Amino acid sequence: MPLTKDMQVVVGIATSGRPAILAELVRQLTHQTVRPTRIIISYAKPEDIAAIPQTLREMASVEFVTGHMGLPAQRNVILDRLDDEDIVLFFDDDFFPHPTYIARIIEAFHDNPNILGVTGNVLADGAKGPGLSIEEADRLNTNAGTSSVSKVEDAPNTYGCNMAFRCAAVKRLGARFDERLPLYAWYEDIDFSRSLLPHGRIVKAHGAQGVHLGNKTGKGSGLRLGYSQIINCIYLARKGTYPWSHAVKSAGRHLVINALKSLSPEPYIDRKGRLFGNLIGLGDLLKNRITPERAATLHSKKKAS
Template sequence: MPLTPTQAEDAGPFTEKMQTVVGIATSGRPTILAELVRQLVHQTVKPDRIIISYAKPEDIAAIPQTLRDMASLEFVTGNIGLPAQRNVILDHLEDEDIILFFDDDFFPHPTYIARMSEAFRDNPNILGATGQVLADGAQGPGLLVENANHLNAKANVAMVLKIEDAFNTYGCNMAFRYAAIKCLGIRFDERLPLYAWYEDIDFSRSLLPYGRVVKVNSAQGVHLGNKTGKGSGIRLGYSQVINCIYLAQKGTYPWTSAIKSAGRHLIINSLKSLKPEYYIDRKGRLLGNLIGLGDLFRNRITPERAATLHSKKRAS
């Protein structure tokens, strides 16, 4: 039975030491993942559990045995695709206070978990939160681990205290109050295949009727935006159109935002395909946009179709 807003606030009393789980869905980035795990054990507030949901054995092959022997580190596997892999993580949770989802190329500041835990502890109406991204390589050719280390080292997190309401959480770094997820039965939508598109919007905005979704500006980190492990441009382009409309039909994304988003990406990909960036398959994305529009005109709103599309281009 759905929670009322009052029940959501009281969905589970927080202990002074918040029980935290870091969940990482990974695919195709073994070296970066290994470095992320190494850094997580140096958080000022260490996670009680780190659950890695992997697609293939080689995804976790670079993690050294010394880290594998940690009692807090766990490995799970199941269906491939970001939403499916995150759902496997949810299946393995117990009664922890907070589940933090990190992309396998998001490097949190050493105080990230501490600041996020404080926000949930001090604000019982917060059900979902995202941190401040100091730099996002997804907006360009990508960043290196060395870039993330430098930016995190010089960040002045002590001076940033503001918590503000957010439209949604950003998928590379998200935290949720697990009691609310459990009571509401919220899951990542596995109809959004592969690396998905807007699965973070869908998941986090499902909580909005029952509590707050916020940005915790003092919880900081760097998103590498690494291009390995990603799907083809045509698949992403298709999702850029169809996923918006699908989520609007579900009610987790406003129709005005959905139409603007799909139209914006169509225009950007059309213009930039004339002189594309070397690290983006703009022509593939544009083709995917057009296929998505064709399906939209046929009233064929099937986001899972993205997994069946193929492109000769490299990862977008």
């Protein structure tokens, strides 16, 4: 169904361990050219939201919810609180959108009634390096061009740090984040968005711009992530939301990268932990034990991204 330009947008943020960054994100959301109707923050511990002052909570129409810890579970709590809004927009707690981000998302949905999901244009992704600061994100957003504002192109899936969906379609199809993908999860965004793909378009809106800090706090161990890099791909391929060709390539690529880089690892990544997790995952594959939730039971002494 087509949506009007005055559609209601609810922003959902699942957060853990980044109180100061979260508070700044909420503050910046109040400066969007089109402000969200509501902001729903799903948190794991009280200290996760302690840095948001009461005045900002009221100004930004923030609603707090809590439940089981883990990204898919926390996002499902947000889905459970949707009312009559038109669009649900998920941000990572360290994604800083350009001031026109929500306006561009609304334009994409309004101009294309067959779109069910939209992901934006990440100007810089600190997840691929040591991470970015809020100041760097502000600079990049300030200097961002607008030449591709109207460009929308089909995408195979959304990127979890910034993704929006039609609430009516999510409710009608009963779409949920898979809670068998535990903790920080891995490819839960692919699974969720591709479950909608048979029913409508998933696109990238180049005009909806922002910066992903890729902050390293609030992440789990490299061991657990390494396990998920192998098992989650195969689990989702069996489930049917991730092509087998992509799953095998993804698992193999991460195994090779972690093996090579563990010889001279980056200071901000637990490469050896990831490699060990990869090997445990391969062992489970040989035993035909495809249990992504096992990642939550693995323990290592060192914590890194």
